[in-house]
Amino acid sequence: MQRKKWIGIWMTLLAAxxxxxxxxxxxxxxxxxxxxxxxIEYEATKSQTLTxxxxxxxxxxxxxxxxxxxxxxxxxxxxxxxLKNDSEQNKVPGLATSWEQVNETTWQFKLREGVTFHNGDPxxxxxxxxxxxxxxxxxxxxxxxxxxxxxxxxxxDEHTVDIVTSEPDPLLLNRLSKMGAGILPxxxxxxxxxxxxxxxxxxxxxYKFSKWIKDDRVELVKNENYYEGQPKxxxxxxxxxxxxxxxxxxxxxxxxxxxxGIPSTDIDRIQNADSKKIVKAPTQRxxxxxxxxxxxxxxxxxxxxEAIDLAIDKQGIVDSIAGGAGVVTRTSxxxxxxxxxxxLYKQSLYDQERAKELLKEAGxxxxxxxxxxxxxxxxxxxxxxxxxxxxxxxxxxxxxxxxPSAFSERYSSKSFKEIFMIGIGNxxxxxxxxxxxxxxxxxxxxxxxxxPEVEQLLQSALVNMDPASRELExxxxxxxxxEDRPAVYLYQMEGxxxxxxxxxxxxxxxxxxxxxxxxxxxx
Amino acid sequence: xxxxIIKSLLQVIPVLLIVSIIxxxxxxxxxxxxxxxxxxxATAEDRAVLAEALGLNQPLYxxxxxxxxxxxxxxxxxxxxxxxxxxxxxxxxxxxxxxLAAAAMLFAVLMAVPLGVASAVKRNTFVDLLISGIxxxxxxxPNFWMGIMLILLFSVIWGVLPVSGRGGLSHLILxxxxxxxxxxxxxxxxxxxxxxDILNQDYIRTARSKGIREIWVxxxxxxxxxxxxxxxxxxxxxxxxxxxxxxxxxVFAWPGLGQLLVVAVNTHDMAIVQAAVxxxxxxxxITNILTDVAYxxxxxxxxxx
Numbered sequence: 001m002q003r004k005k006w007i008g009i010w011m012t013l014l015a016a017x018x019x020x021x022x023x024x025x026x027x028x029x030x031x032x033x034x035x036x037x038x039x040i041e042y043e044a045t046k047s048q049t050l051t052x053x054x055x056x057x058x059x060x061x062x063x064x065x066x067x068x069x070x071x072x073x074x075x076x077x078x079x080x081x082x083l084k085n086d087s088e089q090n091k092v093p094g095l096a097t098s099w100e101q102v103n104e105t106t107w108q109f110k111l112r113e114g115v116t117f118h119n120g121d122p123x124x125x126x127x128x129x130x131x132x133x134x135x136x137x138x139x140x141x142x143x144x145x146x147x148x149x150x151x152x153x154x155x156x157d158e159h160t161v162d163i164v165t166s167e168p169d170p171l172l173l174n175r176l177s178k179m180g181a182g183i184l185p186x187x188x189x190x191x192x193x194x195x196x197x198x199x200x201x202x203x204x205x206x207y208k209f210s211k212w213i214k215d216d217r218v219e220l221v222k223n224e225n226y227y228e229g230q231p232k233x234x235x236x237x238x239x240x241x242x243x244x245x246x247x248x249x250x251x252x253x254x255x256x257x258x259x260x261g262i263p264s265t266d267i268d269r270i271q272n273a274d275s276k277k278i279v280k281a282p283t284q285r286x287x288x289x290x291x292x293x294x295x296x297x298x299x300x301x302x303x304x305x306e307a308i309d310l311a312i313d314k315q316g317i318v319d320s321i322a323g324g325a326g327v328v329t330r331t332s333x334x335x336x337x338x339x340x341x342x343x344l345y346k347q348s349l350y351d352q353e354r355a356k357e358l359l360k361e362a363g364x365x366x367x368x369x370x371x372x373x374x375x376x377x378x379x380x381x382x383x384x385x386x387x388x389x390x391x392x393x394x395x396x397x398x399x400x401x402x403x404p405s406a407f408s409e410r411y412s413s414k415s416f417k418e419i420f421m422i423g424i425g426n427x428x429x430x431x432x433x434x435x436x437x438x439x440x441x442x443x444x445x446x447x448x449x450x451x452p453e454v455e456q457l458l459q460s461a462l463v464n465m466d467p468a469s470r471e472l473e474x475x476x477x478x479x480x481x482x483e484d485r486p487a488v489y490l491y492q493m494e495g496x497x498x499x500x501x502x503x504x505x506x507x508x509x510x511x512x513x514x515x516x517x518x519x520x521x522x523x
Numbered sequence: 524x525x526x527x528i529i530k531s532l533l534q535v536i537p538v539l540l541i542v543s544i545i546x547x548x549x550x551x552x553x554x555x556x557x558x559x560x561x562x563x564x565a566t567a568e569d570r571a572v573l574a575e576a577l578g579l580n581q582p583l584y585x586x587x588x589x590x591x592x593x594x595x596x597x598x599x600x601x602x603x604x605x606x607x608x609x610x611x612x613x614x615x616x617x618x619x620x621x622x623l624a625a626a627a628m629l630f631a632v633l634m635a636v637p638l639g640v641a642s643a644v645k646r647n648t649f650v651d652l653l654i655s656g657i658x659x660x661x662x663x664x665p666n667f668w669m670g671i672m673l674i675l676l677f678s679v680i681w682g683v684l685p686v687s688g689r690g691g692l693s694h695l696i697l698x699x700x701x702x703x704x705x706x707x708x709x710x711x712x713x714x715x716x717x718x719x720d721i722l723n724q725d726y727i728r729t730a731r732s733k734g735i736r737e738i739w740v741x742x743x744x745x746x747x748x749x750x751x752x753x754x755x756x757x758x759x760x761x762x763x764x765x766x767x768x769x770x771x772x773x774v775f776a777w778p779g780l781g782q783l784l785v786v787a788v789n790t791h792d793m794a795i796v797q798a799a800v801x802x803x804x805x806x807x808x809i810t811n812i813l814t815d816v817a818y819x820x821x822x823x824x825x826x827x828x
Contacts, residue, residue, distance in 0.1 A: 057786070059604050067560055140576035142560055145569035198606070214605070214612070215786065216689060216778035241687055241776040242786070249674045250686040405791045408558035412570055427562065442566055 048234040050503065050515055053247045053256035057215050057240040061201035062194070063182030064135040067142040069425070072179040073513045074218055074238050078118075079182030079203035082109055082128070083173060087508050087517065089336045089429050091173055095123065095183055095204065104168045104465065105151075111159040115227045117185040118202035118209070125161045129153040130186030132163065132176075143180025146428070150175075168463045170470055174338075174428045206231040206516050215240050220515075228516075236515040251276060251498045258505050258513070259498040264323025270498040280325055280494045281507035284426040286332040287382060289373070289419050289488040294448040298369040299418045303362035305485040308371075308419075310355035311393040312386055314348040318491050321381045326491035331478045332424060332434045334492050336509050338467075339431030339474030344482055348491075355393040368394030372417035375400070376407035382490070383421050414446040423493060427510070431474035432462060438486055449486045527819070531812045535805075542804045543594065546797050547587050556603050556791040577603070590797070599801070600794035604787070609794035613780065613802050619689055620779035623772070624764035626695050627703035628757065634707040639714025640749070644741055646719060654711065661708035670701045670774035687776035698775040702768060706760055713756060718749040758814045762807045 058071040063079055066072065082096040096109040115123040135143050136150040149169055154162040165172060175181060183204060189197045201209045206228070207220035218238040222231040239256060241247040248266045251259040252273050262270065262278065270276050289308070291299040298304050318326035328348035333340045359368055371390065375383040380401050387397040400417075402410065410416055426433045435458055436442055443449040457473045464470040481487070499505045504519045557574045574580045578589070590600065599609040642654040677697060678686040685694050721727065722745055730740045769781035776782075780799060787795035 060606050062606060065606050067562060139572040142573070144572070145561065145565055195607075213689075213778060214615075215782050216776070239688060239776070240778075242782065243671075243774050243776070245671050246674060246687050246774055246776060249671075249679050253678045253682060253686050255686055255688075403553075404789065405553060405555070405559060408791075409553075409555040412555050412558035412567075425562070436566070 047502075047520065049237060050233045050235070050518060051237045051239060051256045051258075052513055053239050053241045053250050053259040055240075055242055055244065055247065055261045058212075058218060058238075061198055061209065061212070062141075063179050063184070064131075064138075064141045064143045066179060069427075069511045073511060075179075075182065075203075076205070076512050077207040077220055077236060077515050078201060078205045078209055079184070080205050081178070081181050081183070082111075082176045085177050085429065085510065087506070089509070091177060094177070095128075099173070101465070102162065105165045107163050107172055108156070109161050109163065111161065112227060113159055115204050116225055117188065117204055118223055119185065119188055121185050121187050121202075123183070123185075123204055124158050125155040127183055127186045128161045129155055130189070131184045132181065134184070135180045141180075146175050146178065146180050168465050170461075170463070170465055170467070171428055171430055171432065174430050178427055207233075207236050210235075231516060232519060233515055238513075248498060251500065254500070257500045257503045258518075260495065262496040262498045264321070264325065264496070266498075267323055267496065275501040277499050277501060279497050279499055279505060279507060281497075282327055282334065282492050282509055283495050283511055284334065284337070284429070284509060285423045285493045286329060286334065287326075287379065287421070287423045287490040287493060288332060289386070289421050289490070290447060291486060291488065292416070292418050292447055293450070293486065297418055298371065301362050302484070303358045304364075304369060305488070307355040307358040307362070307393060308390065308395075309485055309488045310349055310351045310358065311395070312389050312488065312490065313350045314490050315350075316389075317382055317385050321385060322491070322493070323496070325494035325496050327494065328491045329489050330482050332487070332489055333426075333431045333474065333478060337426055337429045337431060337434075339461075339471050339478075341475040341478040344478055352389075352393050359394050364394065368396055370396040370398070371419055372398040372400055373419045373421055374402060374407070374410065374416045375421040376404045377401050378404060379421055379423065386421070386490070416446075429510075431477070432458075435474070435477060447486055451480070451484065454480055454484075528812070528816060531815065535808050535812070538808055539801065539804060543591065543797070543801060544587070546800045547590060548583070550791070550793045550796050551583060551586070553791075556793060559791050560603060594797075594801075599798035602787075602792050602795045604790050604792045604795070609798040610802075612795060613783065613798045616778065616780040616783050617802070619777060620765055620768055620772070620781060622689075622695070623698055623702060623768055623777060623779060624761060626699035627706065627764055628761060630699050630703035631707040631710055631760075632753075632757070634703070635710035635714055635753075636750075638707075639711045640718055640741065640746065642711065642715040643718030643722060643749075651715075655715075658708035658711045661704045664704065666701055666705070666770045667774060669704065670698070670771060673697045673701060674774075687774075689777055698771050698777055701774070702764065702771045706764070709760075710753060710756060714749060714753060717752050718745060721745045721748050755814075758810060758817075762810045765803065765806055 054070060054073070056068070056070040058074045059066045059068060060071070061075055061078065063072075063075055066075075081094045083091045083099070084094040086092050093112075095112050095115065097112050098110045100108055102108050109128070111123070111125060111128065117123060132147070132150060132153045135141055136147040138144060139148075149166050151164045151166050154164065156162055163172065163176075184197070185202050188202060204227070206223055206226045208223045210219040210221045212218045217240065220236045222234055224230065239250075241250055244261055244263045245266065247256075247259045248262060248270065250256050251270065267278055271278050291305055291308070293300045299308070314328040318324060318328060327334075327346060329345050330347045330349070331341055331344040335342060335345060373383060373387060383399055383401065387399045390397050411420070411422070424434065437446065438449045438454060439458055440450055440455050454477055457477050461470050461473040464473065495507050495511055497505065497507055502521050504521050506517070508514070508517075557570050557577070557579060561569055561573060571580070578586065593600065597610060601607060602609050602612055605612060638654050638658070642651045645651050674686050674697065677684040684697055688694060727740060727745055730744050731737070765780070768777075768779055769785055771777065772779045772781035773785055780803070783795065784799045786792070787799065
């Protein structure tokens with residue numbers, strides 16, 4: 001009797017599992033049991049579908065409450081900005097057709113007419129006011145820090161707005177062409193609320209929201225009423241594949257057209273495959289060592305800082321660790337950013353003998369100074385090579401490799417020792433983004449960098465509305481930094497993508513995926 | 524019996540409370556979510572504004588009491604990453620993880636039963652040695668490596684199965700195999716020893732001496748009894764499959780609880796980590812109680828108090 005009960009339970013459990021498994025298969029069965037017909041149909045639709053394989057999912061469809069490039073890369077296809085950056089980072093018209101400065105703190109924008117949101121609502125000045133004031137005033141939104149200097153948006157007429165800042169802001173146009181400025185439908189959100197909007201987001205962009213399965217895929221379909229004409233693809237899909245080697249396999253198996261974040265070890269595999277190629281492009285991210293200048297710390301000695309710079313073979317790190325995907329630089333303001341100084345780009349110093357001499361001159365004749373380098377584990381390999389090179393010239397290095405979240409904690413509490421290593425991006429495409437940390441107030445307790453000349457140049461550039469003299473100010477700062485070395489720049493990182501030959505894809509330096517810039521290759 | 528169930532349910536409360544405290548403290552001492560949410564170029568002032576908006580500037584015990592108060596009403600706070608309530612986000616991932624765990628379990632049973640029985644019946648022969656050898660390898664192989672190798676073979680080279688993602692049955696095969704292999708190996712060995720035990724029993728010898736055909740002896744008399752310990756193992760393993768799908772889900776881009784948890788830990792999304800760990804703890808505790816109750820129902824010798 002008892003035995004029979006056991007068997008009964010066992011059989012029921014088994015049956016339940018078969019059921020669960022079968023149901024799981026049934027509910028989204030598109031890819032399963034592909035019959036011949038379905039396969040042909042799939043091949044036909046594939047040619048009008050563009051599929052990306054990315055490492056991280058978007059955070060949400062709220063352009064204001066998002067701060068990662070992975071999200072912006074997707075949602076730029078749904079929402080438009082007042083002005084756009086073309087692939088060379090020039091400002092071109094978006095939802096605004098023209099703009100001009102009215103006075104020191106006011107800019108006027110003429111808005112495009114005849115544009116509708118995906119739900120049919122017309123786009124007007126009302127939407128611009130709602131959108132920009134929302135992100136400027138709500139401190140809980142992650143993009144707020146970029147927009148909080150905007151005081152108000154005044155509606156001049158249905159297709160004209162004035163945007164007013166608290167003080168002269170040379171970066172206003174840069175801010176309006178980045179993620180937090182994605183224009184939202186005011187009527188829709190006011191009627192239904194933000195939660196409902198996030199479930200069924202609508203924008204004015206070339207692609208409409210279709211579905212989002214978290215950590216699996218975002219699917220967009222073309223907006224047939226797009227103001228610039230018919231979009232190129234019927235469907236655009238972003239698949240989330242966190243494991244890089246799986247992403248590579250998916251590309252090789254033909255499941256995706258563009259795979260981002262290809263590890264250097266997989267580059268050959270893709271290049272050797274039929275109909276696949278590798279494309280690279282510089283990003284805005286520069287890997288660097290940030291040095292402390294606090295009195296009494298070894299790195300406050302300019303000779304020690306110079307020795308650190310000279311001891312590191314930057315090109316060697318690019319070749320050995322990054323698989324060639326990097327450009328050496330002596331400045332973090334790389335070309336494409338406002339204020340760049342080309343004379344310091346594609347340059348690097350490397351002279352270990354001179355580094356040893358410098359250490360001797362600095363008074364470390366017998367034993368070199370001791371350094372602690374803190375780094376997030378994502379740059380572990382690079383930091384190990386840096387440490388080895390520094391030890392070759394006589395430094396004693398303690399490498400402090402931290403989990404990314406532990407690194408962030410230490411970073412924001414400003415509790416690193418002599419050096420920390422970090423890759424810093426630049427979503428505003430402006431030198432100020434790279435240098436604000438060296439302003440006296442910001443540098444306190446982090447680097448304790450204190451150079452009155454730099455302070456004066458940076459403060460002036462923050463509110464200088466004349467682009468030509470502002471650019472000169474930043475170039476002067478870069479020249480000072482190249483000698484003064486508050487940071488030692490290693491290299492500008494490059495994005496490495498695996499691409500199916502059936503599409504023409506040229507990566508952008510801002511790492512965004514504008515589906516409209518990608519075309520099917522000629523058959 | 525009713526009294527026993529109520530008593531064990533009451534014991535769940537302190538367990539979940541302790542789990543919540545441990546998780547709450549751990550996610551708060553290991554990193555700063557505000558720093559991860561803002562760009563590297565954010566100023567100290569920006570961080571302070573966001574921390575205040577999120578309530579992260581309050582003392583730890585105040586934060587915990589607030590958390591506990593709303594958790595009791597089913598509100599585990601908002602995910603920093605998604606800006607949505609954490610609990611529904613976690614619950615909506617459960618079906619995907621259940622599906623994968625159930626398929627892995629099914630695969631393990633289908634593999635282990637015939638192999639385990641064959642191994643016992645053909646004890647100390649080449650067949651036994653081969654099966655034992657395979658199960659040692661199966662148990663020892665890391666999921667991560669095996670998943671990638673399977674993808675290479677079946678998807679890239681032969682092109683017969685999809686690489687990743689959740690879709691139809693074909694998407695389920697490779698991840699379920701990867702996840703189920705270790706369990707299959709363990710169960711094969713268990714069934715082997717359990718069957719061997721039974722094959723030496725008197726009633727089997729009696730059956731054989733009566734001239735019953737060997738296939739009947741094994742199939743009817745020995746097999747049923749040999750499966751009893753397997754049921755125990757299955758209920759215990761199912762909970763560990765649910766919690767242990769992290770690596771497999773990441774390799775196959777399977778949008779389940781494991782992947783959600785991995786991303787949440789990396790991005791320091793506290794609400795998600797808390798809700799996910801809580802849900803997993805809840806499933807484990809409840810499954811254990813159910814297993815216990817089932818035992819007691821089936822074996823009258825066990826007392827209810």
